[in-house]
Amino acid sequence: MNSLSTYKAFRVEEKDGEFISTIREILFDSLATGELLIKVQYSSLNYKDALSASGNKGVTRNYPHTPGIDAVGTIVSSKSSKFKVEEAVIVTSYDLGMNTNGGFGQFIKVPEDWAVKLPENLSMKEAMIIGTAGLTAGMSVLRLTETVKPEDGVIVVSGATGGVGSLSVAILNKLGYEVSAITGKETEIEFLKKLGADNIILRKDFEEIDKKPLLKPTFAGAIDTVGGVILDNIIKSISPMGVVTCCGNVASPKLDLTVFPFILRGISLIGIDSQNYPMKYREVVWSKLANEWKTDSLAETCTEISLSELDEKIDLMLKGKLKGRTVVKMEI
Structure with a gap:
């Protein structure tokens, strides 16, 4: 004591x-x-x-x-x-x-x-580089990868330079997924490429996509960290049977959508609540983050x-x- x-x-x-x-x-x-x-x-x-x-x-x-x-x-x-x-x-x-x-x-x-x-394979500093942001990223990756596999197509990550987004990009890259990163920071393109982003989408371009109920199916899945119009357009651009996880609302907590992406394409929207995530799943995610998901x-x-x-x-x-x-x- x-x-x-x-x-x-x-x-x-x-x-x-x-x-x-x-x-x-x-x-x-x-x-x-x-x-x-x-x-x-x-x-x-x-x-x-x-x-x-x-x-x-x-x-x-x-x-x-x-x-x-x-x-x-x-x-x-x-x-x-x-x-x-x-x-x-x-x-x-x-x-x-x-x-x-x-x-x-x-x-x-x-x-x-x-x-x-x-976990044994994790230093204290590494644990805090991961922290709640990495735990949230890990939860998102876990739910996404239950359904969507690397061969299914591109995964898009919004807010990609943020804590959750950057760690999601790095983990998905390690698992063999092709990743598109959405960012509003044109100066950080090289940073995202170093993390493993294959394609960079500027936020200003993605937000300008038209308002049709459905858009061209471009992504097999997504990890969204910002909400709002970005999440609207992501959902409308997901391929049939794709999965979107969402964990943030810094852009907006509101969605302006029809039910068509869910009914006509059968996509799933999964909310991620890191604050009260059950302990048995936390332990699984921490173990993965310390071992097979640990990124260079x-x-x-x-x-x-x-x-x-x-x-x-x-x-x-x-x-x-x-x-x-x-x-x-x-x-x-």
């Missing part, structure tokens, strides 16, 4: 209607109840973290608060029969970093049901920062100017 009374954290406070973040000393008493006390070695920056840090009450109800929906570290105290002191564990999603103090602090306390043992380009998707650099990266993320994954090293 840690003998200190305080730990350091990236803390967000509400003052006169504004949300201000600082690195502060926090009492251990502020931690939630749970069977596991974990010393955090790495966290990572996700869109939900940026929303929480900017005061989005749909993500975090009460402040002051420590964001960070991802964490990996070592157990320093355990009241669980499943986990032992000094074991390395990953904690992602559930309520971590939303209304429970999260991974942007040196310590977290969580229920045992939130933790997954760190994992480091290519990552920028490592310290807590003191978080404010700048949060601002860039909210402006849509980050690419790949941002990993936070907790040494201060």
